[in-house]
Amino acid sequence: MSQAELTAVPAPRTAPRALWAFGILRSELATTLRRWRTLALLGVLAAVPVLIGIAVRIETGDGSRGGPDGGGGPAFLSQVTNNGLFLVFAALSATLPVFLPMAVGVVAGDSVAGEASGGTLRYLLVAPAGRTRLLLVKYASVLVFCLVATLVVAASALAAGALLFPVGEVTTISGTRIGFGEGLLRAGLIAVAVAVSLTGFAALGLFISTLTDSGVAAMAATVGVLITAQILDTMPQLEGIHPYLFPHYWMSFTDLLRDPVHWDELTRNLGLQALYAAVFGSAAWARFTTKDVSV
Amino acid sequence: MTDTAAEAGETEAETGPVPGSVIETRGLTKRYRGGQLAVDGLDLAVPAGSVFGFLGPNGSGKTTTIRMLMGLIAPTSGTAHVLGCRMPAASRTVLPQVGALIEGPALYPFLTGRGNLVRFDSADPAADPRTRRARVENALDRVGLAAAAGKKARTYSLGMKQRLGLAAALLQPRGLLVLDEPTNGLDPQGMREIRSLVRDLAAEGTTVFLSSHLLDEIEQVCTHAAVMARGRLLVQGPVAELAAGARGRLAVTTPDPGDAARILAEHGATGLVTEGDRVSADAPPGGTEPADLNAALVRGGVRVRAFGIERASLEDAFVALTGEGFDVAG
Structure with missing residues (x-):
């Protein structure tokens, strides 16, 4: 405090603290997003829609259309040839179960444990960043990564779709047609819905990250929990617990392509993610604020 | 354990730290989960x-x-003040x-x-x-x-x-x-x-x-x-x-170590050690003039090559305190 007052620049009393809160968040974002590892993850995510687009293009290159009911694979794949915008939906359907959460798991799992194993955590704490603030900043930056990762998939899919296929009016799942502009808007909403779907899992990863001093262990455990939850979600014998598994409503984003939009599962997903964020966020806070930092 | 520590801490906070100390700990103790006592009742000022x-x-x-x-870590018991404020609260x-x-x-x-x-x-x-x-x-x-x-x-x-x-x-x-x-x-x-x-x-x-x-x-x-x-x-x-606190050593280098040791002992020197042509003893107490000892040696026919008091180093103090070398604690 006295340091801030000593600097001659006159400023409103609250300014330094607000600037500082922004400063540490900005530093955290820059540190996370500019890492080579993060860029590699985003690069892989950006490549997925391009590969899907090229595969579909080659498959249908001879002019024979893939037909409305054509084949398995991710949802919306068959519509891609008619409208490049559908590549956004197809790519998000393809990456949401595994690639996107895996990338989030790596970033969230490493967020605290990585600092601990590198020893930098102790220097952030004696700076002093403050344990609660540091945890909030970490979670905020993981959430930003969720959004960035989703937007990277969506943007790459949009670009690849527009280049490889015709774009135009969108046929909704309900069979009605909406204009391309409204289609784009829906695509944006879907990207946000997908990013929000990852917030509960991100909190879980953050909690796991506070449990160990090994970044690799935390990442592996987080991704392990993801795979376990996905497997449990497919076992009909465990139907009773399905509504409480964080990936259960992930595909609800497709309801945004109905006309009118079905909000039922979307809101249920939102509530479930909020529950996970609250439970595991609190657990992470309880753990991190009382933890002995001895590495 | 933690409850009593917290209570003790509260009363401690009321009395506050001694002024003039930048770091002050009282009974600071850390026992790790394995039961190992890493720090035991530390009173540091x-x-x-x-x-x-x-x-x-x-x-x-x-x-x-x-x-x-x-x-960074919470004490098991005891208190620590840094710059006059209680840690880790402040x-x-x-x-x-x-x-x-x-x-x-x-x-x-x-x-x-x-x-x-x-x-x-x-x-x-x-x-x-x-x-x-x-x-x-x-x-x-x-x-x-x-x-x-x-x-x-x-x-x-x-x-x-x-x-x-x-x-x-x-x-x-x-x-x-x-x-x-x-x-x-x-x-x-x-x-x-x-x-x-x-x-x-x-x-x-x-x-x-x-x-x-x-x-x-x-x-x-x-x-x-x-x-x-x-x-x-x-x-x-x-x-x-x-x-x-650790007294220096009187050191004599001579070709006649046996005689030198005998004469020093006659003059009340303690802790005599003879290594080759070097005889050392605890430094004489304040009242004794070292030069008198040298004169006594020469009078006794000891050929003195070198004579002097070696100042005690912190290492001597450490060895005197611990009675051991500087090894990793087990």
């Missing part, structure tokens, strides 16, 4: 303005103590005035040296973002890293990392600097630079708390020292007093 050497073999509890002082007001190098530097290998400092500086609530650049450049200059500031930290040598860690501790003007083994990994030239840096900082009024297992390092720069072994504080006080 670091006077303001001192360069305080915190000495002990590896594994004696120095780093655990420092971590408790910095609020971390937010105390720590901006404390620069620390704890158990070696830790850096982000993928950031540049400068990037690392910007990162640590932005974590400090007392650091004004508008003057961040200047602070970072100043700190880099101070430790002689300005030229290498643009390189990724993963390319740094251990000595450069150590310097960068020091730079992070020097980002702000500090009331207290806690340096845990600051010369680790440095070459002799680097060690000299660090010592001179510590002296400069002390001259500016910063209290420096310096932990080391190198006795001569402590002896060269410190005004006060404390010695720990196996989690317990053995002694603390001004370095001159500690060294004086």
Whole structure:
């Protein structure tokens, strides 16, 4: 405090603290997003829609259309040839179960444990960043990564779709047609819905990250929990617990392509993610604020 | 256990710390989950303005103590005050005035040296973002890293990392600097630079708390020292007093060691040791003039090549205190 007052620049009393809160968040974002590892993850995510687009293009290159009911694979794949915008939906359907959460798991799992194993955590704490603030900043930056990762998939899919296929009016799942502009808007909403779907899992990863001093262990455990939850979600014998598994409503984003939009599962997903964020966020806070930092 | 500790802490907070002490602990104890007692009832008092050497073999509890002082780990019982405030409760007001190098530097290998400092500086609530650049450049200059500031930290040598860690501790003007083994990994030239840096900082009024297992390092720069072994504080006080506590040695070099030892014994010398042509004994008590002993030797027909009192070093004091060498505590 006295340091801030000593600097001659006159400023409103609250300014330094607000600037500082922004400063540490900005530093955290820059540190996370500019890492080579993060860029590699985003690069892989950006490549997925391009590969899907090229595969579909080659498959249908001879002019024979893939037909409305054509084949398995991710949802919306068959519509891609008619409208490049559908590549956004197809790519998000393809990456949401595994690639996107895996990338989030790596970033969230490493967020605290990585600092601990590198020893930098102790220097952030004696700076002093403050344990609660540091945890909030970490979670905020993981959430930003969720959004960035989703937007990277969506943007790459949009670009690849527009280049490889015709774009135009969108046929909704309900069979009605909406204009391309409204289609784009829906695509944006879907990207946000997908990013929000990852917030509960991100909190879980953050909690796991506070449990160990090994970044690799935390990442592996987080991704392990993801795979376990996905497997449990497919076992009909465990139907009773399905509504409480964080990936259960992930595909609800497709309801945004109905006309009118079905909000039922979307809101249920939102509530479930909020529950996970609250439970595991609190657990992470309880753990991190009382933890002995001895590495 | 924790309940009683908390209660004791509250009463402690009311009485407050002794004025004039920058660090003060009472009964500070840390027992790790395995049951191992790392620090045992530590009563430490670091006077303001001192360069305080915190000495002990590896594994004696120095780093655990420092971590408790910095609020990184919670004491099992006892209290710690830093700059007059209770830790870890007052971390937010105390720590901006404390620069620390704890158990070696830790850096982000993928950031540049400068990037690392910007990162640590932005974590400090007392650091004004508008003057961040200047602070970072100043700190880099101070430790002689300005030229290498643009390189990724993963390319740094251990000595450069150590310097960068020091730079992070020097980002702000500090009331207290806690340096845990600051010369680790440095070459002799680097060690000299660090010592001179510590002296400069002390001259500016910063209290420096310096932990080391190198006795001569402590002896060269410190005004006060404390010695720990196996989690317990053995002694603390001004370095001159500690060294004086261990008496010097009278050393005689002579081709006639047998006669010399006999004559010294006749004159009341204790702790006689004869090694080849060298005879040594505890330094005579204050009343005795060493020159008289020399005269007695010569009168007795002892041919004296060299005669003198060897000043007690901190190492002698340490050995006298612990009765053991400087080994890793088991």
